[in-house]
Amino acid sequence: MTTRHGINWDKALQLHAQERERFIAARPQSRQLSGQAGQHLLFGVPLHWMDDWSTPFTLYVKQAQGASFEDVDGNQYVDFCLGDTGAMFGHGPAPVARAVAEQAARGITTMLPSADAVWVASELARRFGLPYWQFAMTATDANRFALRWARAATGRQQLLVFNGCYHGTIDDVFVDLVDGQPVQRASLLGQVYDLTQYTRVVEFNDLAALEAVLQDGQVACLLAEPAMTNIGMVLPEPGFWEAAQALCRRYGTLLIMDETHTISTGMGGYSRAHGLAPDMMVLGKPMGGGVPCAVYGFSAEMAERAQQAKREAVPGHSGIGTTLTANMLAMAAMRANLAEVMTEQAYAHMFALAGQLAEGLRAVIARHQLPWCVTQVGARTEFQFTATPPRNGSEADAILDSDMEHIIHLYLLNRGLLITPFHNMLLVCPQTTMADVERLVEAFDSFVQQVI
Numbered sequence: 001m002t003t004r005h006g007i008n009w010d011k012a013l014q015l016h017a018q019e020r021e022r023f024i025a026a027r028p029q030s031r032q033l034s035g036q037a038g039q040h041l042l043f044g045v046p047l048h049w050m051d052d053w054s055t056p057f058t059l060y061v062k063q064a065q066g067a068s069f070e071d072v073d074g075n076q077y078v079d080f081c082l083g084d085t086g087a088m089f090g091h092g093p094a095p096v097a098r099a100v101a102e103q104a105a106r107g108i109t110t111m112l113p114s115a116d117a118v119w120v121a122s123e124l125a126r127r128f129g130l131p132y133w134q135f136a137m138t139a140t141d142a143n144r145f146a147l148r149w150a151r152a153a154t155g156r157q158q159l160l161v162f163n164g165c166y167h168g169t170i171d172d173v174f175v176d177l178v179d180g181q182p183v184q185r186a187s188l189l190g191q192v193y194d195l196t197q198y199t200r201v202v203e204f205n206d207l208a209a210l211e212a213v214l215q216d217g218q219v220a221c222l223l224a225e226p227a228m229t230n231i232g233m234v235l236p237e238p239g240f241w242e243a244a245q246a247l248c249r250r251y252g253t254l255l256i257m258d259e260t261h262t263i264s265t266g267m268g269g270y271s272r273a274h275g276l277a278p279d280m281m282v283l284g285k286p287m288g289g290g291v292p293c294a295v296y297g298f299s300a301e302m303a304e305r306a307q308q309a310k311r312e313a314v315p316g317h318s319g320i321g322t323t324l325t326a327n328m329l330a331m332a333a334m335r336a337n338l339a340e341v342m343t344e345q346a347y348a349h350m351f352a353l354a355g356q357l358a359e360g361l362r363a364v365i366a367r368h369q370l371p372w373c374v375t376q377v378g379a380r381t382e383f384q385f386t387a388t389p390p391r392n393g394s395e396a397d398a399i400l401d402s403d404m405e406h407i408i409h410l411y412l413l414n415r416g417l418l419i420t421p422f423h424n425m426l427l428v429c430p431q432t433t434m435a436d437v438e439r440l441v442e443a444f445d446s447f448v449q450q451v452i
């Protein structure tokens, strides 16, 4: 018998074969569309990594509402993936749908702002404690632009990231630590520049390494998630951020917090909840209720330095911004979302349910004595194949197991439960119910029972 992460791997493979058959039998329409898609869509999908899900062929969605969606074959699902945070406040929130429809009839994009921009910026300042804001279409772009402002404002070239980070497809961050050395991520396609020239990388939670890399005063900014969420979850150790923030200040390095996922912590993100004061902050994905848009904020001092850099620059292309950025539709969506959807009440509901979910998963793991753990950051919960939570990207990477993930994910999917396709992340939204959480925990339990 082969054991993997505490389960009987032979049984798991057998179960997986059955689950593949079950998936195929119940989804003739998705199967047909997948076949057709191969004719004109590269890899048979609109975005190549849509081919990386656990499913034997692509699952096609008919409609999504609140915490659930229906596929084209009429199968119903409770969605714990929620567009990997894009729909963290529910699919198609009514206030956003209304605002988008009304705004679309009054114009979508003009390259001039609507009055909503002023309201949204002032609401962002109130929530996140940073006084100045700019916009982008995606969190990737917001990170790219924030990095440019940081380099321009400091006159420094180096970027610092944590090993195993993900901040979207901004090229600069794809540098890993391999045997203590920075190495460009081998999977990058078509990247011809030597990224290690301008990007440094250290392990999360390693203050000594952080200080060593900042000491020469060449690092413009540290771009980081306050808790790592993209390589499985890695939490900061107590006192880590206070000390890291102090080191950044001492060596004149700006701190950019990418709160795109950790907005799950609360209204003001992880930084506000934990009393951190980054120089800049990036948020994307759920900000417009799923409508493409992202935001990034500046402290008063950083805003002054950024404006100074622009004033002193040669007139012409700044390399920051895109034509559709801050369009009227996105602004209307953000206004409605911030005013009526991303509310304290919504968060309170999500925290309560995520707590129940994390406890339920922990109870199953304990009952079956699995060497797994569960970590929660507000509305975001993750189970990982290790008894001790990882402390950095290398430890988190070592326990990723995509074969194992696929088996669990497909099992859950066949029982009408969707979780994120990469690692084991689950989100709850304002419409998720206790019954949904119980269903997930029961299915997780029944999976484990079949493979131990």
Ligand SMILES: Cc1ncc(COP(=O)(O)O)c(C=O)c1O
Binding pocket: 138, 139, 140, 141, 143, 166, 167, 168, 169, 225, 230, 258, 259, 260, 261, 284, 285
């Ligand atoms: C922390 C973080 N920042 C930025 C991004 C990029 O977001 P987008 O793909 O919407 O540009 C992601 C995507 O997963 C993310 O997790």
